[in-house]
Amino acid sequence: MKPAVTVYQIAAHLGISPATVSSVLANRHVERRIATKTAEKVREAARSLGYVPNMAGRRLRSHRAATRQFDLAIMTSFEAPLPLVGQLLHKLQSVVEQHTTKDTRYAVSIEMFHAGQLSSNPALLDANRYHGVIITNTLPEDDQFLTQASLPYPVVIMGRRVPGYYCVLEAPGFVGKQSAEILYAAGCRNMAVMHGKLLTYTTFDRVEAFKQKAKELCGKVPATISCEGLNPFDAAAALQKFRLRRKSLDGVFAVTDSLAMGAYQKLKQMGKQIPEGVAVVGVGDNEVSEYFDPPLTTVAGANDAMVAEAVPLLFRLLRGEQNLAREVLVVPSVFERKSTQR
Amino acid sequence: MKPAVTVYQIAAHLGISPATVSSVLANRHVERRIATKTAEKVREAARSLGYVPNMAGRRLRSHRAATRQFDLAIMTSFEAPLPLVGQLLHKLQSVVEQHTTKDTRYAVSIEMFHAGQLSSNPALLDANRYHGVIITNTLPEDDQFLTQASLPYPVVIMGRRVPGYYCVLEAPGFVGKQSAEILYAAGCRNMAVMHGKLLTYTTFDRVEAFKQKAKELCGKVPATISCEGLNPFDAAAALQKFRLRRKSLDGVFAVTDSLAMGAYQKLKQMGKQIPEGVAVVGVGDNEVSEYFDPPLTTVAGANDAMVAEAVPLLFRLLRGEQNLAREVLVVPSVFERKSTQR
DNA sequence: GTGAAAGCGCTAACAG
DNA sequence: CTGTTAGCGCTTTCAC
Numbered sequence A, B: 001m002k003p004a005v006t007v008y009q010i011a012a013h014l015g016i017s018p019a020t021v022s023s024v025l026a027n028r029h030v031e032r033r034i035a036t037k038t039a040e041k042v043r044e045a046a047r048s049l050g051y052v053p054n055m056a057g058r059r060l061r062s063h064r065a066a067t068r069q070f071d072l073a074i075m076t077s078f079e080a081p082l083p084l085v086g087q088l089l090h091k092l093q094s095v096v097e098q099h100t101t102k103d104t105r106y107a108v109s110i111e112m113f114h115a116g117q118l119s120s121n122p123a124l125l126d127a128n129r130y131h132g133v134i135i136t137n138t139l140p141e142d143d144q145f146l147t148q149a150s151l152p153y154p155v156v157i158m159g160r161r162v163p164g165y166y167c168v169l170e171a172p173g174f175v176g177k178q179s180a181e182i183l184y185a186a187g188c189r190n191m192a193v194m195h196g197k198l199l200t201y202t203t204f205d206r207v208e209a210f211k212q213k214a215k216e217l218c219g220k221v222p223a224t225i226s227c228e229g230l231n232p233f234d235a236a237a238a239l240q241k242f243r244l245r246r247k248s249l250d251g252v253f254a255v256t257d258s259l260a261m262g263a264y265q266k267l268k269q270m271g272k273q274i275p276e277g278v279a280v281v282g283v284g285d286n287e288v289s290e291y292f293d294p295p296l297t298t299v300a301g302a303n304d305a306m307v308a309e310a311v312p313l314l315f316r317l318l319r320g321e322q323n324l325a326r327e328v329l330v331v332p333s334v335f336e337r338k339s340t341q342r
Numbered sequence C: 001g002t003g004a005a006a007g008c009g010c011t012a013a014c015a016g
Numbered sequence D: 001c002t003g004t005t006a007g008c009g010c011t012t013t014c015a016c
Helices: A007-014 A018-025 A036-049 A057-060 A084-097 A140-148 A174-185 A201-218 A230-244 A255-270 A304-318 B008-013 B019-023 B036-049 B053-061 B082-099 B139-146 B174-186 B201-216 B231-245 B257-269 B303-320
Strands: A066-078 A103-114 A133-137 A157-159 A166-170 A191-196 A225-226 A251-254 A279-284 A298-300 A327-330 B067-077 B104-113 B130-137 B155-160 B167-168 B191-196 B221-225 B249-254 B278-284 B297-299 B327-330
Touching: A007 A018, A018 A036, A018 B257, A057 A230, A057 B053, A057 B067, A066 A084, A066 B053, A084 A103, A084 A133, A084 A304, A084 B082, A084 B104, A103 B082, A133 A304, A157 A304, A166 A201, A166 A304, A174 A201, A174 A251, A174 A279, A174 A298, A191 A201, A191 A230, A191 A255, A225 A230, A230 A255, A251 A255, A298 B053, A298 B231, A304 A327, B008 B019, B008 B036, B008 B297, B067 B082, B082 B104, B082 B130, B082 B303, B130 B303, B155 B303, B167 B201, B167 B303, B174 B201, B174 B249, B174 B278, B191 B201, B191 B231, B191 B257, B201 B257, B231 B257, B257 B278, B303 B327
Parallel strands: A066 A103, A066 A133, A133 A157, A157 A166, A166 A327, A191 A225, A191 A251, A251 A279, A279 A298, B067 B104, B067 B130, B130 B155, B155 B167, B167 B327, B191 B221, B191 B249, B249 B278, B278 B297
Antiparallel strands: A103 B104
């Protein structure tokens, strides 16, 4: 590939000076009183030569020495539930807004990688891109990669414990344990756990803790309903298949509210009342769970709370604060609603 | 404010060379075989002096000449529904991934502004930040500002027609008109429209078209149920107040599925059956609408479709393609479900 | 209305 | 193991 076109080449091409080219391309031709015809020519040449401005050059040259610019990033997998990313983004933006001053500016980027493929994200290991990042929705493969890597900037990992990093995660086992207890208290003795094909650490933990507690309480391991993805559709489809094998089902723990919502419809179609026939517990990443019919009991996950911890933690790291806890455990809230009240 | 600390100052402070400082701070001290003690000293000094690396400098110096780097941004208001932003982000990321090659790289940033305050976003007018942006969820104040501004890079505006820009928007009037017709066909004669306090152009259009069509069909202007925000909670609260004033209500058009979902619960509590007592139409920005009870009829908005048009359009502009349509109209799909079948 | 020259902060390349 | 030097691409300043 040829080296990129620069303002110098455009200037040479037209027989004018780079300064003139620059003025035009930065939209300053009016204040610099460049001839309209010249401006036209420059734009035309830029287009035909395929000029792509180098933002690093521009920023380097034109920033005020007193301004500090922080480039932050959220790294998440494509497969992650969008709401979590949205929450994180929203929170990060509002904290950024608070911290922005005349001479401190922030930019927030998002990098997405395919689950398990974090290692092939080129931006990650570059020291020349970000001042700090929050990484979330990783799979074990990703975590292993991170363990070996040593990133040259502050990193907060959400939802997973990775040695050597600052991590914010759900209190291990809490969601699964609580959910099993809620279902047991509602009288369920034939429980099932419903989850997607890909398991992040957080999801894995929820599933395992649920199974263990359910076994302890009911004397047998709960069934597994494995869904293709995390959408309601996937839950309905999985339940359709499952139905054939198991009629006695009386309690469902879905690792995501979206899955629970898909399950609702199929359960009703199967003639099961909620909660009388089957009780359902979800994990709260959804604003509408309270408005489902019947309202969905939710062990609130801890997305909100994790986000609320992770973002300020990143800023403390950026500020260079020392002696911060390597690990923050967040305890989810439980919202008991009709879907588990018998 | 003092000028930012540079590697030169750290070097001077420690009596060593800037190159050494640089190597350490970029995590290259191993390959450069810097003494561990020196590395320690450098890091310590960087911390105590409050060093913030200048990414523009780093990037400028260390990039390969053959690499073109594109910095893209999504600009959206804080108040926008998160799902739309999520969809847009996801789509943009996947197209970015397709276009990424050995010597073409992309970075995606998000800028959030408060609805109506786009003009005070400093990143917007800077020529030295982005190669292209997608702007969405603007209020009329923002649009007016944009009309006057002249941005020095490609811009796609989603959801609104603004003179001089490339715009992707819903076919005007379609959603509102369709919704009114669906409700009318379901036998509704006392309709209401439910919307949030802040009206983007898109929402405004939906509301107005609905009112007009409803009046045409029923002979009277439908009632308005104005909600604080766009969450289900807001819909329930607004309906609670509204209930006092109007018992005859038999059809609701909610400009957002979230609002419709909030309305469901309150309507049922008020003793209205859906669809027998009250039919409901939402606008489809939500994966669970099909899984509501009864499944929610949705005029699918056109978020998916808009996103699918806007992102490739941005890339065409970046490539310098000429003679592109200034305006792309997207026609929403209609999903008739139980909530309007009598 | 336009050009020449300097230099933003950093690191690659090379020399020791 | 570390220092010297040059220059990435751009824009600003000043000169004409």
